[in-house]
Amino acid sequence: MKLYTAKLAPNPRRVQLFLAEKGIRDIEVVLLDFGKQEHARSPVCEVAPTPQLPVLELDDGRRLSESRAICSYLESRHPEPNLFGRDGEERAFIEMADRQAEFFLLVHAMNAVRHSHPGFASIEQPQLADFGRTQIDKLRRSAAWYETLLGKQAYVAGDRFTAADITAFCALEFVRGLLKFVPANEGFANLQAYRDRIAERPSAKA
Incomplete structure (x- = not known):
């Protein structure tokens, strides 16, 4: 899997903090530059009405956007430490x-x-x-x-x-x-x- 993200921006940082809390290290991180509008030119980011980050590209090629959705998916694959609720x-x-x-x-x-x-x-x-x-x-x-x-x-x-x-x-x-x-x-x-x-x-x- 690949995570397309950017420095400093809050929504990409949410996912990166989530990865760090989980200790997930097997996802390739691809940094795009918001200031240079790299996300606007990347077809990977065309997952919504406007190009956006972060985007998680799954091994089968599907792309998941929205920080909470990405974190929810990762929680399902890595349930501990639990961050979304035990019941x-x-x-x-x-x-x-x-x-x-x-x-x-x-x-x-x-x-x-x-x-x-x-x-x-x-x-x-x-x-x-x-x-x-x-x-x-x-x-x-x-x-x-x-x-x-x-x-x-x-x-x-x-x-x-x-x-x-x-x-x-x-x-x-x-x-x-x-x-x-x-x-x-x-x-x-x-x-x-x-x-x-x-x-x-x-x-x-x-």
Whole structure:
């Protein structure tokens, strides 16, 4: 199998962190350059209405896109360590937490960066500065909710690390690196401590 991915982008990073947490090393990783629009010219990435990454190419030639779908497929092949839930009930709560992290952290983070950062002006056309600012504001409101949640539990889905934490962490790292959005500077001490704890995991360092 081959994983077509890119550096820094949050959705590709979700899959790469998932691979690292699982200890999966038998998948060839092919890096494409988002800045040079290599994904837009690659037929491998034509798996949706617009070219996208990551894409997992299976041994039979089929191509699987969407980060969560790729991770779900990998979990079925490598069930341990478990990241999606040990039974139906836990899976439901982890899926809820993962979708919340995706919609309320990752989507706002991606929109904020794509519409606010000058480095994305050639990629996001038209780049809408006002929209970017609204997304940063929505990200702050979501971060405040997570600040409260993480004052009650260690991880976003409960008491253990799961795929939902990968999504949340990648969202936080994306805006930290490109928009200098640091939870501690926004008054979110619990969220900062959570981010720092995830950053110390071997998968995050890798």
